[in-house]
Amino acid sequence: MSALAVGLALAVPAQAQDAAAIIGAEKARDAALQENIALDYVTQLTTRFGPRPAGSASETAAAEWAAGYMRDHGFRNVRIQEFPLVGWDRGEESAAIVGTNAQPLVVAALGHSPATPDGGLEAEVVRFSTLEAFQAVPDGSLAGKIAYVDAGQLVPMQTGAGYGPLTRIRGAGPALAGQKGAVAFIMRSVGSDEHRMPHTGTTRYVNGVVPVPAFALSAPDADQLSRLISYGEPVRMRLSSTARTYQTTSRNVIGDLPGRMRPEEIIVLGSHMDSWDLGTGAIDDGAGGAITLAAARAIADQGRTERTIRVILFGAEEVAQPVDTGNGGGAYLRSLSPEDLANHVFTGESDFGADRVYALQLPVGAQTGVFADAANRVLYPIGVLRSSEPELDGGVDIGPIVQAGVPVFGLKQDGLRYFDLHHTADDTLDKIDPEQLSQNVAAWAGLVSLVANSDVDFRAMVPATPTP
Ligand SMILES: [Zn+2]
Numbered sequence: 001m002s003a004l005a006v007g008l009a010l011a012v013p014a015q016a017q018d019a020a021a022i023i024g025a026e027k028a029r030d031a032a033l034q035e036n037i038a039l040d041y042v043t044q045l046t047t048r049f050g051p052r053p054a055g056s057a058s059e060t061a062a063a064e065w066a067a068g069y070m071r072d073h074g075f076r077n078v079r080i081q082e083f084p085l086v087g088w089d090r091g092e093e094s095a096a097i098v099g100t101n102a103q104p105l106v107v108a109a110l111g112h113s114p115a116t117p118d119g120g121l122e123a124e125v126v127r128f129s130t131l132e133a134f135q136a137v138p139d140g141s142l143a144g145k146i147a148y149v150d151a152g153q154l155v156p157m158q159t160g161a162g163y164g165p166l167t168r169i170r171g172a173g174p175a176l177a178g179q180k181g182a183v184a185f186i187m188r189s190v191g192s193d194e195h196r197m198p199h200t201g202t203t204r205y206v207n208g209v210v211p212v213p214a215f216a217l218s219a220p221d222a223d224q225l226s227r228l229i230s231y232g233e234p235v236r237m238r239l240s241s242t243a244r245t246y247q248t249t250s251r252n253v254i255g256d257l258p259g260r261m262r263p264e265e266i267i268v269l270g271s272h273m274d275s276w277d278l279g280t281g282a283i284d285d286g287a288g289g290a291i292t293l294a295a296a297r298a299i300a301d302q303g304r305t306e307r308t309i310r311v312i313l314f315g316a317e318e319v320a321q322p323v324d325t326g327n328g329g330g331a332y333l334r335s336l337s338p339e340d341l342a343n344h345v346f347t348g349e350s351d352f353g354a355d356r357v358y359a360l361q362l363p364v365g366a367q368t369g370v371f372a373d374a375a376n377r378v379l380y381p382i383g384v385l386r387s388s389e390p391e392l393d394g395g396v397d398i399g400p401i402v403q404a405g406v407p408v409f410g411l412k413q414d415g416l417r418y419f420d421l422h423h424t425a426d427d428t429l430d431k432i433d434p435e436q437l438s439q440n441v442a443a444w445a446g447l448v449s450l451v452a453n454s455d456v457d458f459r460a461m462v463p464a465t466p467t468p
Helices: 003-011 014-034 037-049 057-072 131-136 163-180 219-230 282-300 327-334 338-342 370-382 399-403 434-452
Strands: 076-089 093-098 103-105 107-109 121-128 146-149 184-188 214-217 236-241 244-257 262-272 307-314 344-349 357-361 410-413
Touching (some): 014 282, 014 370, 014 434, 037 282, 037 434, 057 076, 057 244, 057 307, 093 107, 103 219, 121 131, 121 184, 131 146, 146 163, 184 219, 214 219, 244 282, 262 282, 282 307, 282 434, 307 327, 327 399, 338 344, 344 399, 357 370, 370 434, 410 434
Parallel strands (some): 121 146, 184 214, 262 344
Antiparallel strands (some): 076 244, 093 236, 107 214, 121 236, 244 307, 357 410
8 A cells, every 4th residue: 555545544534435436336337237248258258169178279279369358358468377287188988887777878077087998897886875975885895896976966056055065076986986996986967957968077186196987977867877776786887988188288368457556456356268178168167257357347447446457367277187286276376476465455256157146255354344335335236235254265266366365255146057057068158148147247347346446455354363
């Protein structure tokens, strides 16, 4: 904060100082409701490049195009930050029940799954209804079998609350299967739909390896397999995958709308450029780039802000790595000097589709007070309520800078239909509702404008003893 700004902050009551920022934020919010950059960006991105797997030629081409898009829309210092990555290519895959009940099943290999042996593998399926039951069997006891975890459907919720526990199965399953002696791992897709579209997603490396081939079954196929197993006869399956990993690079695309008074103070708006390979990554996460770019533009259209707004389209959010370096978010953090990092005043991430925002979560210590009141005044008219819950992590891409102490906000989106589409072939542009997308951009524009034109220091608001 400059000496002048300190003087003003002391001389002018906080409420009065915020009045101009509130009016500016309301203008940015209302301008965002009229803008069309968000829909244009996500339409062009998903149409021109289709799926953008982490480290693929398509992700690279999309990043270069997006840098140009940023420049064309007035962003400054637009740059591409490259980092090494182990990429993963799906290849071809298939699954079938064999024997008396022979029939094909619809599966998708999980990200970074190894291939099956040439020609596939065939084995008896052993089903578990919880991760805990799977963990409880002795090591080596599933020798030569296919381990199957069907922990039930994800229940659709506004908050998307059920996703985390089910992704633990996806992350830990293949390593556990290897430990128990199984030759492959299969699971019910982490999803809330009843379509025959499996949900892919990354699995996790343990000690640098994913030991066995791993697949997600679509919900109706998981139902079918579980029913057949319940009849009591042994069920054998054939699984085949030609997946492979390869050494490549990914990249972050970074663009600034420099501040007028305190340009060194940075607000980072994050999302990710890469997508899964099955759909075109419209809701995950072309929409996030669209929302943050359009919100930043709507704010800048009202005049230059006091602080700098930085939009980052992170690379390689979706995939685990043999050695975890934080992917795009980690590469960005490592590029910052301690002084740069200390000047990162606020951050948020948009990575939950394009449906409407319903709540604002502020950093620890900031949920009440003058700033929270101002934010509520700006966001309430578009149906966004301030939450009493603090935002703690923000998301995968900004996770590394948040862990390093950058205050984080969350604009919570309606997740009721997100996990019907997420990581499936059905994640396509037509699923984006332009009206909800506009409301989403308006919420980002209103909140970020308020921060970009004020002196508020969220780091100073953290209580000495955080509440449990
Ligand atoms: Zn995502």
